[in-house]
Amino acid sequence: MALSLPKDKIRFLLLEGLHDNSVKVLKDAGYSNIEYLSHALDPEELAEKIKDAHFIGIRSRTQLTRDILEQADKLIAIGCFCIGTNQVDLEAARELGIPVFNAPYSNTRSVAELVLAEAIMLYRGIPEKSAVVHRGGWGKSATNSHEVRGKVMGIVGYGSIGSQLSVLAESLGMKVIYHDVVTKLPLGNASQVGSLEELLQKADIVTLHVPDVPSTRYMMKAEQFNEMKEGSYFINAARGTCVEIDDLAAAIESGKILGAAIDVFPKEPKSADEEFESPLRKFDNVILTPHIGGSTQEAQANIGLEVAEKFVRYSDTGDTITAVNFPEVSIPVKEGSHRLLHIHKNVPGVLSQINSSFAAAGINILAQSLMTEGNVGYLVMDVDNDDSSEALERLKGIEETIRVRVLY
Structure with a gap:
């Protein structure tokens, strides 16, 4: 089966001169496909750049509107390297299956x-x-x-x-x-x-x-x-x-x-x-003062560390704890399994459909956790390695599916 992209293929777009800590955390975790810019982009440039990004990191100047997000077909997570998230259409991001992370305590x-x-x-x-x-x-x-x-x-x-x-x-x-x-x-x-x-x-x-x-x-x-x-x-x-x-x-x-x-x-x-x-x-x-309450070198260093680590956890394990717009799910990594992430419309019966479909196919579920927020549900599940290909196809077949990812 097709597993998650290799780490060197997962693209990070970091804007507005984020602290060097953000890049260091990603590189230390094995991610190298990082585009780092010291400034914000105008809407036209942003729409073009974001098309190929899997993760985007911003501060307060970049505006991620519904229109921009709908053009970001590959985007799987947003990081606001600050406290506020007003610059992101949180509802649109959630509907598109994109969790948004921030740094509420670092500054x-x-x-x-x-x-x-x-x-x-x-x-x-x-x-x-x-x-x-x-x-x-x-x-x-x-x-x-x-x-x-x-x-x-x-x-x-x-x-x-x-x-x-x-x-x-x-x-x-x-x-x-x-x-x-x-x-x-x-x-x-x-x-x-x-x-x-x-x-x-x-x-x-x-x-x-x-x-x-x-x-x-x-x-x-x-x-x-x-x-x-x-x-x-x-x-x-x-x-x-x-x-x-x-x-x-x-x-x-x-x-x-x-x-x-x-x-x-x-x-x-x-x-x-x-x-x-x-x-x-x-x-x-x-x-x-020009909106510099949290603008110290110490705060920016802490923010870079905090949000980049959330990126790594989500990319590596599907962990969405502390996401501001998304169901919060975290389950321990289990050896000898494949992990699948299923983001779907929050309507009654989706989990029942999945479990019934898996049972009919004899797929062994090793662990699963489902949380919902607003109109979106987020399911993280581990299955036996031998069952993973069939499990992926059956998840894709659920009518309410927004997005399916395989991590490992």
Whole structure:
């Protein structure tokens, strides 16, 4: 029977200057057919390049739309070498049988450190003072300059970044409160509050650490800024779609918000050559950074390692644990067997059809695991070597089949 492609025939397309770790992991695992580019591709180039790729690795600039994915006949997995996956049509990928992997935890420390540093800078009025000195002034004053010790940090979203920030902030003597849509066990002396409104009213500085989902889109607008303390501070290193920027600008203009630090924006330049536009540019008391919360060498190294290892596990064993859009399946490798992967439409009776067909043919199943998500089911099964050719043909004959692969 035809087994999986030899490793030197499996093609990886890595875009946007991923860390060298990503290439090293793949090469160490025996994969050598790797095209590495330091930049994103425009849609036409991308559509052409992706046609022959089995795996594609991207960061945030590359947009994998349904139209692009439907042209990628050989594509079997996508790696987002970052936290977010907004740049991928996840539903289209799932329907086409393509799992998407990301790195949700590798840059948490980098983001938490930046936010803490920004909190200190804002409380000391450093952004404005620095701007004055750059213009030749000398605004030596303690007005609106404070230590962060004893101040209340309000963290919206107590996940991997929010909770790590909580620990760092407490180490500086800050009091931490947080709000999350689910009840979370606090770290240290942090305490969960019952509502976003309560957090906004109590916090001296508010920082967002939430995903981009319908409930968080423009969650901070005029009404919420009005709820905040007079002379408080605001930080967003989460998602640009969480904040109504014009309303934030108005709150800063009025003095309600004494300063802010923003790393993500509703509309961001596609390249360094495109001018960044925002009403926040006119304020000296606002720190603006170009979406670099997780952009440290340490974070990029960890991300390269994490996502590339997920590529290897999926290619070698069919393991989809931590895939963001796909059923999560993992079974141990069994010697003396052939492993088949069956991706199919999630309708009742598919597994029954497969097992009945295999039983009729006397095919011995050594192991199998089926999980479903949305409209897709994913079955991993091991069969006796002598039965593998027949098993493959019978899986191909299942009407609901989207894709069948043989790994070994």
